[in-house]
Amino acid sequence: MKSLLLLLVGTSLFAAAHSFFLIYSQPNSGNHDLIVGGREYNDRLIYSENVTESFQWSGMKLIINRTVEAPPNFQVTQVKCINAVQDGTGAEANIASGGPGLGWVTIRFKSQRWRGIYFGVEVYARPTY
Numbered sequence: 001m002k003s004l005l006l007l008l009v010g011t012s013l014f015a016a017a018h019s020f021f022l023i024y025s026q027p028n029s030g031n032h033d034l035i036v037g038g039r040e041y042n043d044r045l046i047y048s049e050n051v052t053e054s055f056q057w058s059g060m061k062l063i064i065n066r067t068v069e070a071p072p073n074f075q076v077t078q079v080k081c082i083n084a085v086q087d088g089t090g091a092e093a094n095i096a097s098g099g100p101g102l103g104w105v106t107i108r109f110k111s112q113r114w115r116g117i118y119f120g121v122e123v124y125a126r127p128t129y
Contacts, residue, residue: 031086034093034107037078037100039124046070047123051109055116062111065096066121069104074125076105084118091117 047068056062070076077100081093091111098105109117 034081043124051119053117064109070125078124080122
């Protein structure tokens with residue numbers, strides 16, 4: 001009985017340590033994608049755009065805001081901003097206001113110095129009956 005208990009404790013400690021290293025030993029991809037909310041049945045794509053802005057010659061950071069309003073009697077369910085630059089040098093996207101559960105969302109894009117903004121944006125909404 002005692003050996004079985006030791007075996008179980010040892011196995012669970014090994015599994016916990018192994019999963020810890022699997023989770024934390026992977027390098028950060030740095031792709032800066034933003035996915036907020038979730039899609040379900042009856043959601044509709046209400047907005048789709050490729051946000052593209054070249055870098056400024058002065059080297060300053062670019063900041064762009066996009067506000068999307070859902071049609072009447074709809075609420076936003078998911079905001080998906082996929083960065084086209086996957087090497088860690090791309091811009092960042094954040095929700096400035098609104099978002100899932102509300103009727104609008106404002107997305108703020110901020111580039112790194114000497115870099116542009118290249119994102120694919122999709123906003124989904126669901127009717128509120």
